[in-house]
Amino acid sequence: MKRQSRFIVSVLAFGYAFLYIPLVLVVLYSFNDSRIATVWGGFSTRWYGELLRNEQILDAAFLSLRIALTSATIATIFGTMAGIALARFRRFKGRTLFSGMITSPMVMPEVITGLSLLLLFVSLQQLTGWPAQRGFGTITIAHTTFAMAYVAIIVQSRLMSMDESLEEAAMDLGGHPLRVMFDITLPLIAPAMVAGWLLAFTLSLDDLVIASFVSGPGSNTLPMYIFSKVKLGVSPDINALATLIILIVSGGVLLSWLVARRRT
Amino acid sequence: MWKKVLIAAPYLWLLLFFLAPFAIVLKISLAEPVFGQPPYSQAMSLDNFAFLFSDKLYAVTYLRSVFMAACATLLCLALGFPMAYGIARSSRATRSLLLMLIILPFWISFLLRVYAWMGLMNNYGTINSLLLWVGIVDQPIQLIYTDFAVFVGLVYSYLPFMILPLYASLERMDLDLVEAAQDLGASRSRAFWDVTWPLARPGVIAGCLLVFIPAIGEYVIPYLLGGPESLLIGRVLFDEFFVNRDWPLASAVAIVLLLLLVVPIVLLQRYQARDQESTA
Numbered sequence: 001m002k003r004q005s006r007f008i009v010s011v012l013a014f015g016y017a018f019l020y021i022p023l024v025l026v027v028l029y030s031f032n033d034s035r036i037a038t039v040w041g042g043f044s045t046r047w048y049g050e051l052l053r054n055e056q057i058l059d060a061a062f063l064s065l066r067i068a069l070t071s072a073t074i075a076t077i078f079g080t081m082a083g084i085a086l087a088r089f090r091r092f093k094g095r096t097l098f099s100g101m102i103t104s105p106m107v108m109p110e111v112i113t114g115l116s117l118l119l120l121f122v123s124l125q126q127l128t129g130w131p132a133q134r135g136f137g138t139i140t141i142a143h144t145t146f147a148m149a150y151v152a153i154i155v156q157s158r159l160m161s162m163d164e165s166l167e168e169a170a171m172d173l174g175g176h177p178l179r180v181m182f183d184i185t186l187p188l189i190a191p192a193m194v195a196g197w198l199l200a201f202t203l204s205l206d207d208l209v210i211a212s213f214v215s216g217p218g219s220n221t222l223p224m225y226i227f228s229k230v231k232l233g234v235s236p237d238i239n240a241l242a243t244l245i246i247l248i249v250s251g252g253v254l255l256s257w258l259v260a261r262r263r264t
Numbered sequence: 265m266w267k268k269v270l271i272a273a274p275y276l277w278l279l280l281f282f283l284a285p286f287a288i289v290l291k292i293s294l295a296e297p298v299f300g301q302p303p304y305s306q307a308m309s310l311d312n313f314a315f316l317f318s319d320k321l322y323a324v325t326y327l328r329s330v331f332m333a334a335c336a337t338l339l340c341l342a343l344g345f346p347m348a349y350g351i352a353r354s355s356r357a358t359r360s361l362l363l364m365l366i367i368l369p370f371w372i373s374f375l376l377r378v379y380a381w382m383g384l385m386n387n388y389g390t391i392n393s394l395l396l397w398v399g400i401v402d403q404p405i406q407l408i409y410t411d412f413a414v415f416v417g418l419v420y421s422y423l424p425f426m427i428l429p430l431y432a433s434l435e436r437m438d439l440d441l442v443e444a445a446q447d448l449g450a451s452r453s454r455a456f457w458d459v460t461w462p463l464a465r466p467g468v469i470a471g472c473l474l475v476f477i478p479a480i481g482e483y484v485i486p487y488l489l490g491g492p493e494s495l496l497i498g499r500v501l502f503d504e505f506f507v508n509r510d511w512p513l514a515s516a517v518a519i520v521l522l523l524l525l526v527v528p529i530v531l532l533q534r535y536q537a538r539d540q541e542s543t544a
Contacts, residue, residue, distance in 0.1 A: 249368075
């Protein structure tokens with residue numbers, strides 16, 4: 001292995017500092033006693049207390065969690081089906097359109113996805129009476145739609161990197177296609193499905209713009225609540241909330257990284 | 265039979281909730297705004313598009329959005345390429361740590377990561393406090409609510425999207441090729457431009473598209489970090505819809521934006537299909 005040039009090392013150092021300094025500062029300021037979030041006024045955990053007493057935040061967080069759990073699960077089911085279809089069936093009618101509909105939601109600007117889904121829900125309501133009101137159901141459908149694309153891509157690339165001979169052998173031995181799928185294919189792609197579910201869950205918890213379009217009065221998700229607050233500027237209880245999220249997520253990612261490294 | 269179900273279930277879902285909505289957006293973009301619920305008429309005309317093209321404000325906003333997204337993409341590339349290169353060339357153990365640290369921010373709320381910059385770039389924020397304390401400036405410099413802040417936010421949020429595909433193509437590259445070129449007398453820069461860069465091109469194209477396409481319609485970053493004069497198209501669409509309640513015009517704005525994005529999206533599509541085949 002050749003030594004890295006000094007230029008590369010300094011760009012790496014700058015890049016990682018750029019990515020992480022803002023996060024570290026949010027964590028530090030969350031323990032700041034001062035109400036003006038960016039002036040240091042001594043160590044305190046009072047904002048965490050206020051956070052836990054803020055019912056609006058708790059309600060919004062609970063709604064967001066319910067949506068994320070439901071949409072991630074549905075997205076994993078449909079996304080896995082789509083991923084298997086794309087990886088294992090090279091030719092079928094409408095395959096180009098299918099793979100197009102899988103890739104596009106990932107890059108589609110959120111304002112377009114949000115607007116188009118809301119207009120769909122409004123038109124459906126006029127025609128069929130459903131959905132009678134917008135909130136949990138409509139946001140869940142919206143999140144499922146863009147998250148299943150990610151699950152499909154992850155499952156597809158996992159299947160592409162695996163050879164088909166195991167499945168073929170099982171089929172040759174007379175296994176029913178469904179049996180082969182549940183006994184061979186699904187266990188093999190289980191790690192990809194877990195990764196896909198986690199990504200779908202995170203994307204759902206993260207989404208502000210699409211949820212703002214498709215939610216109705218009275219149903220505020222956590223990002224919608226955060227946005228309505230940070231619009232007005234930096235606020236100490238949001239620092240505390242951000243710190244909790246940063247610590248939980250970093251802990252989880254670090255742990256899974258350590259586990260994965262030990263295995264290899 | 266089961267094969268049909270496997271394809272049909274996700275297919276129908278996407279047809280209903282991804283493709284059909286665009287047809288409805290197109291239909292409503294041809295309607296007229298009216299008072300009432302829903303606030304559009306059944307009439308069909310091209311008035312909204314005529315209005316979009318006659319009012320200079322919209323053309324300027326579209327151009328500004330494309331320009332800002334393009335600049336942010338180039339900035340991401342300038343920072344992301346050497347980073348991806350460094351990660352791909354480091355030892356196995358370091359490489360997995362460095363990659364994990366690129367992916368980690370993905371999992372943390374996008375909104376909160378943009379918010380983190382508000383505290384940094386505030387007039388009384390960390391950067392200004394530091395500059396005042398060191399004595400480089402006598403009074404706070406305006407960082408937040410400028411185009412500069414929007415660029416910082418865009419690069420910060422989209423950098424991982426650039427680095428990951430770049431890393432994928434750089435890691436796949438055979439290092440011996442560069443050495444061979446140098447053994448044959450190519451200078452380091454010649455070896456880079458003639459060997460490394462062409463081999464990295466698929467990653468460069470994918471990374472640029474993954475940053476450029478969503479950045480054009482970005483709403484949160486310009487809203488929280490940009491100034492009132494830095495109007496971008498995502499904000500215009502949002503405001504036409506929610507503030508002015510002009511659904512037909514908002515739909516027309518979305519249709520024109522979509523037309524702008526068709527070419528880059530198809531390009532990305534092609535690239536990814538080819539990439540999937542090459543790894544299979």
